[in-house]
Amino acid sequence: MQLLWFIPTHGDGRYLGTATGGRAVSFQYFRQIAQAVDDLGYTGALLPTGRSCEDAWIVASSLLPLTRQMRFLVAIRPGLTSVGVAARMAATFDRLSGGRLLINVVTGGDPVELAGDGLHLSHDRRYQLTDEFLTVWRSLVSGEVTNFQGDYLDIREGKLLFPPVQKPHPPLWFGGSSPIAQEIAAKQVDVYLTWGEPPAQVAEKIATVRRLAETQGRKLRFGIRLHVIVRETETEAWDAANKLIKYVDDEAITKAQNAYARMDSEGQRRMSQLHKGSRQALEISPNLWAGVGLVRGGAGTALVGDPDTVAARMLEYTELGIETFILSGYPHLEEAYRVAELLFPRLPLNIPIVEQQHILSPFGEIVANEDFPKQHKQKATFVS
Secondary structure, eight states, X not given: OEEEEEOOTTOEESSSSSSTTEEOOOHHHHHHHHHHHHHHTOSEEEXXXXXXXXXXXXXXXXXXXXXXXXXXXXXXXXXXXXXXXXHHHHHHHHHHHTSOEEEEEOOOXXXXXXXXXXXXXXXXXXXHHHHHHHHHHHHHXXXXXXXXXXXSOXXXXXXXXXXXXXXXXSOEEEEOOSHHHHHHHHHHOSEEEXXXXXXXXXXXXXXXXXXXXXHTTOOOEEEEEEEEEEOSSHHHHHHHHHHHTTTOOHHHXXXXXXXXXXXXXXXXXXXXXXXXXXXXXXXXXXXXXXGGGGTOSSOOOEEEEOHHHXXXXXXXXXXXXXXXXXXXXXXXXXXXXXXHHHTGGGSOOSSOXXXXXXXXXXXXXXXXXXXXXXXXXOOOOOOO
């Protein structure tokens, strides 16, 4: 199992839908989160993309010299960036980072935002462009001299002079729930992502994409994007979930849901259907809570519970084929530590045990200026 975290370049705070408890998202704050991710042993972090976010490539590049091992999942945007430029950006980042780049392919699901960036294609045509884009991008980054004539791209003697570190190219990650998106994923990418839907729906998606990939003679890996609210007890966790949306009122929900309704993203439609804009029955599957999606687009569900329960729910997803979890929580700095403390010991992660990093330093506060604090063992619940 791989765990990634999230760098909230579009805002952060203790509550959703309000400036109360809000937090300035500055370079200094990004640095704190990235260094926590790096030190705690997360595989890496996702940086979001869109006009509500600081630019992901610039933020990730600024954090490279401040981190040692974490990987950065950064978006390329077919139709917004030329394929040759995107190939050079990826190769340069991968070279300068020593192979720490992961590529998130984002076609986009908001026609209004895309029109503001000058892209006016319909949903399916955007995905057709994405297919051509990835065909050319993979060829260029693999070191081939590329000639391509399609409906959207006309590439003549394209080449990349300085190759990336990772071969044949940095891994391509991609999320899309529509039939055309799943077809392109099966054909082009390495990791297929889903937002945090109930296990039965995730299983159906995985089966569909896996079957499509087999027709292409390919195998994909699978990941899931979720929030997480984990506390020492079940009661504390659900109290924290309800507290997160304590300032969310009907006006905020209506405004957010109207904005999401204009989108042509199948994934967003599926997220919105989980709660239907209502506070009622937000636990849509055992310990899977849709409250985040009332006012947040994209990933709108959270796993809620005590450590053993949340770990068990995550393992249920791994049994379906999920290998990678991209997690987040509010506020993102504190929750990165909380998740590492409460969940890492209970999951089959291929990272060093966190406690081993503290052999020669205090682990917990010294008692009465001379006694080391006692370690209360937490049982591991995963099956090797």
